[in-house]
Amino acid sequence: xxxxxxxxAGAGPAGSALAIELASEGYSVLLCDAARFxxxxxxxxxxxxxxxxxxxxxxxxxxxxxxxxxPIRRSRLYLNRxxxxxxxxxxxxxxxxxxHAIPRKELDDILFRRAIGAGAxxxxxxxxxxxxxxxxxxxxxxxxxxxACRIEGRLLVGADGATSAVANAAGLRMNDPRYTLASIRxxxxxxxxxxxxxxxxxKYFPGYGWVFPVRPGLCxxxxxxxxxxxxxxGLKLGDFYAKLTRLVHHLASSKGARVEIGPQRGWPIxxxxxxxxxxxxxxxxxxxxxxxxxxxxxxGIPLALSSAHLxxxxxxxxxxxxxxxxxxLARYEADFxxxxxxxxxxxDLSVTMIRNRHLLPVWLAIFRTMSLTAQQDARYxxxxxGILGGVIPAREAITPEMFVRALAxxxxxxxxxLGVGAPGxxxxxxxxxxxxxxxxxxxxxxxxDDGAWLYEWAREIQSKQKxxxxxxxxxxxxxGR
Numbered sequence: 492x493x494x495x496x497x498x499x500a501g502a503g504p505a506g507s508a509l510a511i512e513l514a515s516e517g518y519s520v521l522l523c524d525a526a527r528f529x530x531x532x533x534x535x536x537x538x539x540x541x542x543x544x545x546x547x548x549x550x551x552x553x554x555x556x557x558x559x560x561x562p563i564r565r566s567r568l569y570l571n572r573x574x575x576x577x578x579x580x581x582x583x584x585x586x587x588x589x590x591h592a593i594p595r596k597e598l599d600d601i602l603f604r605r606a607i608g609a610g611a612x613x614x615x616x617x618x619x620x621x622x623x624x625x626x627x628x629x630x631x632x633x634x635x636x637x638x639a640c641r642i643e644g645r646l647l648v649g650a651d652g653a654t655s656a657v658a659n660a661a662g663l664r665m666n667d668p669r670y671t672l673a674s675i676r677x678x679x680x681x682x683x684x685x686x687x688x689x690x691x692x693x694k695y696f697p698g699y700g701w702v703f704p705v706r707p708g709l710c711x712x713x714x715x716x717x718x719x720x721x722x723x724x725g726l727k728l729g730d731f732y733a734k735l736t737r738l739v740h741h742l743a744s745s746k747g748a749r750v751e752i753g754p755q756r757g758w759p760i761x762x763x764x765x766x767x768x769x770x771x772x773x774x775x776x777x778x779x780x781x782x783x784x785x786x787x788x789x790x791g792i793p794l795a796l797s798s799a800h801l802x803x804x805x806x807x808x809x810x811x812x813x814x815x816x817x818x819x820l821a822r823y824e825a826d827f828x829x830x831x832x833x834x835x836x837x838x839d840l841s842v843t844m845i846r847n848r849h850l851l852p853v854w855l856a857i858f859r860t861m862s863l864t865a866q867q868d869a870r871y872x873x874x875x876x877g878i879l880g881g882v883i884p885a886r887e888a889i890t891p892e893m894f895v896r897a898l899a900x901x902x903x904x905x906x907x908x909l910g911v912g913a914p915g916x917x918x919x920x921x922x923x924x925x926x927x928x929x930x931x932x933x934x935x936x937x938x939x940d941d942g943a944w945l946y947e948w949a950r951e952i953q954s955k956q957k958x959x960x961x962x963x964x965x966x967x968x969x970x971g972r
Contacts (some may be wrong), residue, residue: 492600492643493519493521493866494628494643494644494645495514495519495520495521495642495643495645496507496513496518496519496645496810497518497519497521497642497644497645497646497647497648497778497806498518498520498521498522498524498619498629498631498642498644498646498647499518499523499647499648499650500523500603500631500647500648500649500650500651500655500656500657501523501524501618501619501649501650501651501652501655501778502522502523502524502528502599502603502606502613502650503524503532503595503599503652503778503779503795504598504599504602504778504792504795504796504799505650505680505777505778505779505780505783505795505796505798505799506522506524506551506597506648506777506778506799506900507522507602507603507605507606507652508795508796508799509648509650509777509799509802509803509806510522510611511549511550511605511606511611512549512608512800512803512868512892513611513803513806514606514609514610515609515610516609516807517610518585518806518810519610519953520606520610520611521611521612521613521614521642521644522606522611522612522613522614523613523614523617523618523619523633523642524603524613524614524615524616524617524858525616525617525618525651526615526616526749527615527616528598528599528600528603528604528615529596529597529599529600530599531594531595531596532595532596532599533595533676533756533757533790534549534595534676534758534791534792534878535592535674535676535701535703535711535713535715535790536592536593536594536595536703536705536711537590537591537592537687537701537703537711537726537790537792538587538590538591538592538593538598538792538793539590539790539793539805539880539881539882539965540580540583540587540588540589540590540880540881541586541793541797541881542588542590542792542793542796542881543551543555543586543587543589543590543591544585544586544587544628545793545796545797545800546602546796547562548609549602549605549796550605550609551601551602551605554601555591555598555601555606556651557931558591558597558706559706559780560591560592560593560705560706561591561592561684561685561704561705561706561707562588562589562590562591563580563587563590563591563592563685563686563687563703564580564590564685565577565578565579565580565685565686565687566578566580566588566686566687566688566876566879566880567686567687567688567793568688568689568691568862569689569690569691569738570690570691570692570693570858570859570862571691571692571693571780572738575859575862575863575865576685576862576863576865576872578872578873578875578876578880579876580876580877580880581873581876581877581880581882581883583690583877583882583883584594586882587777590880590881592687592703592704592705592710593705594678594705594711598792600631603751606710609954610689614633614635614808616636616637616689617633617634617635617640618633618634618656619631619632619633619642619649619651619656619657620632620633620634620641620656620660620838621656621660622647622657622660622661622774624647624771624772624774625771628643628644628773629643629644629645629646629647629773629774630642630643631643631644633645644807645773645815646773646774646775646809646815647773647774647775647894647905648775648776648777648802648806649774649775649776649777649781650776650777650778650780650795650799651778651780651781652680652778652779652780653758653759653760654759655776655780657774657776657777657780658735658776658780658781661771661774661776662771663767663768663769663771663776665761665765665766665767667765667780667845668717668718668719668722668865669717669718669764669765669798669843670717670761670762670763670764670782670786670839671717671718671759671760671761671762672715672716672718672759672760672762672789673715673716673717673718673721673728673757673903674713674714674715674716674728674757674758674759674760674789675713675714675715675728675729675732675755675756675757675805676711676712676713676755676756676757676758677712677713677736677752677753677754677755677756678705678709678710678711678712678752678753679702679709679710679711679712679739679743679750679751679752679753680708680709680747680751680752680753681708681743681748681749681750681751682702682708682709682710682739682742682743682746682750682752683704683707683708683710683746683748684702684704684710684742685704686704687701687702687703688701688702688742689701689865689879689906690735690738691858692700692731692734693851694726694731694853695716695726695731695734695857696715696845696848697717697720697842697845697846697854698714698716698717698721698726698728698732698859699714699715700712700713700714700715700731700732700735700738701713701714701715702735702739702742710739711734711735712729712735712739712752713735714728714731714732714735714911715760715789716728716731717758717842717846719846720846720847720848723848728757732755741827741921742883750844758881760779760784760789760791761779761782762782762783762784762785762786762789762839762842763782763783763784763785763786763794763831763835763839764782764786764835764836764842764843765782766781766782766783766827767782767811768821768824769781769782769823769824769827769952770805770817770821770823770824771817771820772815772816772817773816773820774795774820775802775805775806775813777795777798777799778791778794778795778798778799778801779791779795780943780972781827783795783798783827783831785835785838785881786835786839786841786842787841787842787878787885788836788838788881788964790881793881794831797830797831798827801823801826801827801830802823803875804823804826805820805822805823805826806877808822812950813835818863821932832958833884833886833959834883834884834885834886835885836955836958837886837888837889837959838885838933839884839955840862840952840955840956840959842909842950843951843952843955844952847945847948847950849933849937849941849945856908856909856910858902859908859909859910860897860908861875861897863904863907863908864896864897864900867904868896870896871893871897872895874887874888875888895909896913909923920969924958931945
């Protein structure tokens with residue numbers, strides 16, 4: 492029986508990217524996937540300029556350009572169908588000037604074929620179900636074409652997505668509803684846009700909807716929300732999705748077009764806040780199997796590619812030194828924590844805060860303040876838009892300069908941001924006062940009825956704040972390597 496240097500479970504962006512790197516360097520790689528290619532994968536499809544740069548480095552640039560996807564450079568943000576702000580993706584040296592929404596059926600097939608060209612052995616219709624690590628290697632259990640089989644390797648890498656069997660067998664599967672997003676996606680045929688659309692609704696906040704242009708006449712549409720507040724508030728994601736589809740039909744009608752929305756599909760997303768050590772005896776987890784998804788914007792493809800690149804470094808070191816134990820593979824966690832914690836830690840802290848829907852009026856006021864500031868301040872708009880677009884680090888949002896830009900406004904600004912009346916507008920002030928009293932009363936009831944949850948939420952916030960300082964320092968040291 493062939494013994495492979497590395498067995499990779501899952502041939503999505505993370506698994507195929509790792510296969511390309513390792514096979515190109517002469518490692519024997521077996522790349523397994525439960526499906527046959529090309530195959531669809533439920534996803535928002537957005538690939539940021541960083542992701543496109545990584546795809547080019549993997550040798551996929553020409554094939555990606557051949558898809559002729561719409562260059563995404565602009566975005567619009569809506570709250571309750573009200574257009575709040577528009578933005579342009581900032582230019583960053585060394586990166587493409589745009590992103591793309593690339594259907595996973597097309598993107599994953601390009602990466603899969605590139606892995607084959609790099610020398611990886613592939614096995615389609617092969618679902619990894621478990622493994623056993625020994626002193627000599629790893630015995631991988633799988634089903635191939637419906638029949639049980641065993642695969643032998645020296646290292647196993649789980650890249651098998653949100654429901655990872657490898658993570659489950661390693662005891663690292665994450666199901667915490669605080670870090671799991673429920674999502675619904677479909678394709679809208681007949682709608683042409685040259686910008687992304689982000690849609691928020693007060694009832695479903697902090698959930699969000701999106702419309703990403705793929706190419707003329709085709710858009711990826713969907714909604715997502717963290718599972719914990721979704722369940723605790725008794726909300727139905729399908730109702731939110733229905734609201735988004737009505738907005739999509741309205742947009743198409745305003746352009747004189749008729750849109751046809753394809754079948755909807757739901758899927759869970761495991762975000763970075765729930766990431767564990769992601770290494771085990773003779774193995775690693777990459778991509779969404781390791782929770783490498785941005786908690787703020789749900790972007791996973793660029794992080795999948797980056798996690799594969801970091802894993803390749805650890806794999807090389809393991810073979811160079813002949814050490815495949817969990818303790819040695821822990822360097823992978825050190826690397827990804829140093830790379831991702833400084834920014835994704837901020838994203839996770841932000842999402843942790845707004846998960847508390849008892850403070851919904853506060854979060855909405857902050858949201859409006861940020862949107863109005865972006866309307867008036869080009870630099871502020873550039874940074875916040877760049878963070879959401881995946882080209883500027885999240886840590887740039889918490890600099891003293893950004894706080895000053897967000898807060899240094901006149902009375903007129905704050906009246907609009909907070910929704911209170913104009914000077915002399917007594918009815919407006921009275922309405923604002925009544926709303927404040929209603930919020931205070933609601934918060935008092937929440938403390939009485941939901942005090943235990945609020946206490947644990949506050950402790951979680953405090954813990955994550957303490958971790959941020961150390962993670963930023965690790966990030967600075969890592970960038971210097």
